[in-house]
Amino acid sequence: MSKGFYEFFCPVKVIAGEAALEHIPFELSALGASRPLLITDKGVRGAGLTDYVTTACDESGVAMVAVFDDVPPDSSTEVVKEIAELYRNSGADSIIAVGGGSVIDTSKGVNVLVSEGGDDIAKYSGAGVLKRPLKPFFVVPTTAGTGSEVTSVAIIADKSKGVKLPFGSPFLLPNAAIIDPRMTLTLPPHITAATAMDALTHATEAFTCLAKNPLSDAYALSAIRKISDNLLNVMDNPKDVEGRLELAQASTMAGIAFSNSMVGLVHSLGHALGAICHLPHGLCMSLFLPYVLEYNLSKDKSREALSELLLPLAGAEVYARTPEGQRAEKAIETIRDLRDELYERCKLPRTLEETGKVGRDQLARIADMALDDGSIMFNPAEADFDEVLKVLNLAWG
Template identity: 35%
Template sequence: MSKMDTVRFFQVKPAIHYGIGAISEIGENNFERVCIVTDEGMVKFGLLKMVTDVLDAKGIKYHVFSDVEPDPSTEIVEKGLTHILMEKPDALIALGGGSSIDSAKAIIYYCYHFKEMFFGKEYIKKPYFIALPTTAGTGSEVTEYAVITDKKNNTKIPLTDTLMMPDAAILDPKLIESVPAGATAATGMDVLTHAIESYVSTSNNPFSRCYSAKAAELVFKSLYKCYKDGHDLEAKASMQIASCMAGIAFNSGGLGITHSLAHAIGAQWHIPHGLANAIVMPYVVAFNGRNERADYLYSRLLHSMGRLIDDGKTAPETFVRMIFELSASMNIPLTLKEKGIEAADYQGARDTILKKAMADVCTTTNPVQPTIEELGAVLDMVYGGCHS
């Protein structure tokens, strides 16, 4: 059957305001009461003040919920939900990295479904939802996904609903200027993982591939510059756009087993999401690359990025080298062992990680459906490197 026989859907939803000064957009609506969902880091780094200064200047009232923690838990979302139910804001602003934006999304999701138990849909008014990402990053500002952690079972819970898609995304490079170098590296590698996985996924399409390729190109051009000089706002603006584009790409194209393994590894050892992806990704590219169709897609991606395949090598091998080099240049460990995970600890968690990764929704769109034994072989390399 030709692909043209299937009707598919692609949409870019949020209005995107970008560039230095874009933050002032939040004052351009006649909001009466705003709720800001954020974390303590945003208070400490003065980013919350940048937002409240704009609201104060416009005389807009606001309430701040700043209890979000990295990898937000169901308990944090529950707490945020009571704030929203009491405050009844006409706009909700998520200020922070993926953790704050995902928390705000989950709050909207549960708030809406809670109200649905008592009222008809026509009586439920969703607050206008603005996402201000402070990392470049998850791309959460343009996706309908949120990841919440069930701390009791060390498991990440993915939520998907168009309800959670922001109405507006504001990309102001000033908001990511204060990100420390290590977090810049990790979150930037998350962008690269979104770009590469969505390009080769089984749900990739002409629209998503276009965004994936541009995002990957921008990461190789700008991420190291951001890592070296946190005040290089041109490079930071470029990474913000890459992050947003990669988000648009995977929202439609899906992801793959780098994310499946990274979700389980991140939950097991509390390794930041981007860092887990950076460690896992090259081994997954090598695994997928043995498949003819995936190999072809990796070579098309390199071509779209204006890159050549290394002499005497394949496209996946070229990507593996490029990813290892980029990671090493930013002091990212190349294996879990290098990250400091003990062998006994790894062996103890291996089965749990594999089971969770096999069941992860991202596995369904990986270009190759792995058996648990194959995924185990990939995971062993993620732990100990190519010679483990």
């Protein structure tokens, strides 16, 4: 079915592959910058990942004017303010974010403050508030899942008010995303698995939800194929550089897909579960993906799109021998099989019960919160409280 209308936007330069980090000095100079501030977290720095970035810059005569390595797991307005001060005091003229979703969102917030001035990031919350380009900004993802390096949104918590501030603007996008396999080579198995399932969910929902479009579809299909072809190999051979790069690229491609097609009920449930039970986002995605797809299918939605997904998920042979009318179900079964394989390799939970961190008495609250999540709008099937609760009960175990 052709799409009557769509918008697609991704101006981020993607620099991917071996020795990609060594392109940073040139890219900085191309934007007239030479004094970067590096933003990261303790785990990333402790793993020595920032050393690759600083060495790559040092070798070209570019020194970090400062390094902030204390970004917490949840970005906050206070941390953003603190880093913005460091930026100003150090005389930095650009930002390099090295880390996962929190580091990237924090860095987006810092870039807003140092470009627009002031120390109250809340002033710039909302959609389309920013009206001009910000300072040169580079993102080096160290997980292969969030896709934040290519999304024009950020969530930063205002802990004093107990709210999460959403930011949305094309100006939040970095000038370049640097995808270097060295950055994900030492990811522990359970994080590799959870973040890959995050990327798989981004691509699957982008392909099956209401805002799907031909350009996002191309990115989503390719991302799914890369994950299917490489995830289990990488789990078995964590030092597989090529496989790591494929997963990292899949994450970026899935990010491009979902930032232009949005996501659906898996994310609504995942956001609510993450907020209430403090489980990692990627795990939440993995927990709900098959159940939501089955729910959508039970309402006769997404059958065509899901059937198409069988090809990148399971390969040509399985696709060819599966009767047309059963391909959607087979696609879901393939995702379930993948989760079983991951459980075998790293005990990535498959059900809410297996997490050991969710109480059955919390399900109603999760359902309630999921109903108010922005992504529910884009789910192909409507879902009310009882239906969402039913999905949660199925996902229980």
